[in-house]
Amino acid sequence: MSPSSILRRHRVAALLGAALIISPVVVSFAQNSAGLSTVAATTQTPVAGITAPNGSFAPVIAVTKPAVVTITSIMKAQPQAGDDGSPLGGNVPFDQFFQQFFGDQGMPMPRTPPQQQGPRSEALGSGFIVNSDGTIVTNNHVIDGASSIKVTLDDGTELPAKLVGHDAKNDLAVLKVKADKPLPTVKWGDSSKLMTGDQVLAIGNPFGIGTTVTAGIVSARGRDLHSGPFDDFIQIDAPINHGNSGGPLVDVNGNVIGINTAIYSPNGGSVGVGFAIPSDQAQKVVAKLMKGGDIEYGYLGVQIQPVTPDVASAIGLDHPGGALVSQVTEGSPAAKAGIETGDVITGFGGQEIKDPKDLSRAVADVSPGAKETVNIWRKGKAMQISADVGRNAEDQKTASNGNEGRSPSAEQGLRVPTLGLGLTDLTPDIRDQLNLSENQRGAVVERVNPDKAASAAGIQPGDVIVGVDQTPVKTAKQANQAIAEAGRSGKKSVLLLIDRGDAQIFVAVPFAAG
Known part of the structure; x- marks a missing residue:
C-alpha cells in the first residue's frame, strides 16, 4: 500500500x-x-x-x-x-x-x-x-x-x-x-x-x-x-x-x-x-x-520512606541512603523476620539499597518463597537478618497517609519551644475525634508554630508522636523529655515516628531550624 x-x-x-x-x-x-x-x-x-x-x-x-x-x-x-x-x-x-x-x-x-x-x-x-x-x-x-x-x-x-x-x-x-x-x-x-x-x-x-x-x-x-x-x-x-x-x-x-x-x-x-x-x-x-x-512479585510487608540528611543525622548514619521502615505489616514476612519500625534497610539479596525504589524493585524481582539476606542499620549498629519473601497479592497496597489536617480539641499540653510543637496526652475525647483505638499510646500534636522547624518538616495538628529517636513514647511528657535529651546530645535533628491515619511515617526535625 x-x-x-x-x-x-x-x-x-x-x-x-x-x-x-x-x-x-x-x-x-x-x-x-x-x-x-x-x-x-x-x-x-x-x-x-x-x-x-x-x-x-x-x-x-x-x-x-x-x-x-x-x-x-x-x-x-x-x-x-x-x-x-x-x-x-x-x-x-x-x-x-x-x-x-x-x-x-x-x-x-x-x-x-x-x-x-x-x-x-x-x-x-x-x-x-x-x-x-x-x-x-x-x-x-x-x-x-x-x-x-x-x-x-x-x-x-x-x-x-x-x-x-x-x-x-x-x-x-x-x-x-x-x-x-x-x-x-x-x-x-x-x-x-x-x-x-x-x-x-x-x-x-x-x-x-x-x-x-x-x-x-x-x-x-x-x-x-x-x-x-x-x-x-x-x-x-x-x-x-x-x-x-x-x-x-x-x-x-x-x-x-x-x-x-x-x-x-x-x-x-x-x-x-x-x-x-x-x-x-x-x-x-x-x-x-x-x-x-502472570508474574509473581515478591512481598516483604513494610512501609518505607527515603533517608534524608536530617534522618541520617538523627539515627547516626554517616550519609543518607537506604529505605527507612516506617511501619511493618502484622504477620508479614518482614514481621516474621524481625524487621522493626525504625530500621534502615541498606541491602537486600546482596544488592545495595540506595533508596526506597531500589528496595521495591529488589523485592519484586525475587520469587515468592525465596530466602534473602537483609542488611539493616538499627540504633547505630549494622546487622544482617534473613527473610522469607512472600507473595505480593493485588490487594496488598501501600497504606494512605490520611488524617491530614485533623485537629483535636485538647487541653493545653506541654510546649517544646525548640521545635515549635504543642503536645498533649491522649484523652477519650481525642481518641474519638481521631478514631484511635483504646490501646493507642503517644503524644498528640495540639499546635504547630508555622514559623518553627516542626511546621517546615510537615508535622500537623492531630499527628500522634509514638516514637522519638527510635524509642517508643506513650505520653507528652515522655516525648518532651526524649526530644530534650536528643537536643542535649548534640544531634542536629531529632527523628519522630508519627501515626497519621492508617500510616506511620518518620519525620526528621532539625534543631537548628527551631
Whole structure:
C-alpha cells in the first residue's frame, strides 16, 4: 500500500487521538484493512559508535528497522470520549493516570484510543522482534483489552499474534507470531551505561503512517511518573507520537536500550519530552513473560520512606541512603523476620539499597518463597537478618497517609519551644475525634508554630508522636523529655515516628531550624 493510502486510512484517527498520550493509533475496523507500506530489508551491518555529526545513522537503521513491527489490537467499540465523564472515554488506564498527574495537559502514552465507529475498532501501536521464532515485545497498554491482535512486519506481511504474557505494573507484554522463515531481530543493550547526553533513536509507527525513525539524546535518567511501583523511566527528546508505544529505543550501535512508552504533551503532539522503560528493567520482565502466565512479585510487608540528611543525622548514619521502615505489616514476612519500625534497610539479596525504589524493585524481582539476606542499620549498629519473601497479592497496597489536617480539641499540653510543637496526652475525647483505638499510646500534636522547624518538616495538628529517636513514647511528657535529651546530645535533628491515619511515617526535625 502506498504511503498516501496509509495517510488516508489513519488521518481521522490521528486527528481525534491528538489530545491523548498513550501512543497507539486507533482506526475504525470497518475501514480499508490493506497492509502497511513495504520497506525493503537490507543486510548491512551497523557501524559501531557512529554519531550524526560525523556520519549517517543509516547503517544502524538498516539492521534495526526490519525488526520493528506495527501491532493492531482489535477490540469492541468503547463508549465515546466523555460518556463516562472522562476526556478519554475511560479506555486507557495509563492515560487516565497521566491526565490525573499532569492535569488537562496530559501525558500521552503513544497509543491512540480506539474510536467508536462501528461494532469494532482498531488500536495501533509498535513492537520489536527479540527472537527469530517470532517473539515480540511491546507495551501492555498497546494490547490491553484486545479481543484479537495482528502484527504487520516491516515488509508488509500481516500475521495473527498470540498473547504470551503481560504485566500491567511494568506496562510490558510479549506476543508470538508464526512465520514461514526466521524473522529479523534486534539485540538488548545495557541501559545502565546510558548517560545524559547520549544519542538515541526511537523507532515506531506514529499515527499509522509507517515505520519512522527519530533521533535525539537522553535528557534524564530515573524519572518517576508515579504510574506504577517500578517507575524508572529514561527521558528522551527524540520525537515520539501516538502509535510509537512499544517501539524500541536504540543506541548508536543498534541495541535496544529502552521501550518507548509515554510522552508529555500540552498539545497532543511531540514536544520533545518522551519516556522509555529501561532495557535492564524490561529484559528481566520479558524473560519471565516469555515463559507464559502472570508474574509473581515478591512481598516483604513494610512501609518505607527515603533517608534524608536530617534522618541520617538523627539515627547516626554517616550519609543518607537506604529505605527507612516506617511501619511493618502484622504477620508479614518482614514481621516474621524481625524487621522493626525504625530500621534502615541498606541491602537486600546482596544488592545495595540506595533508596526506597531500589528496595521495591529488589523485592519484586525475587520469587515468592525465596530466602534473602537483609542488611539493616538499627540504633547505630549494622546487622544482617534473613527473610522469607512472600507473595505480593493485588490487594496488598501501600497504606494512605490520611488524617491530614485533623485537629483535636485538647487541653493545653506541654510546649517544646525548640521545635515549635504543642503536645498533649491522649484523652477519650481525642481518641474519638481521631478514631484511635483504646490501646493507642503517644503524644498528640495540639499546635504547630508555622514559623518553627516542626511546621517546615510537615508535622500537623492531630499527628500522634509514638516514637522519638527510635524509642517508643506513650505520653507528652515522655516525648518532651526524649526530644530534650536528643537536643542535649548534640544531634542536629531529632527523628519522630508519627501515626497519621492508617500510616506511620518518620519525620526528621532539625534543631537548628527551631
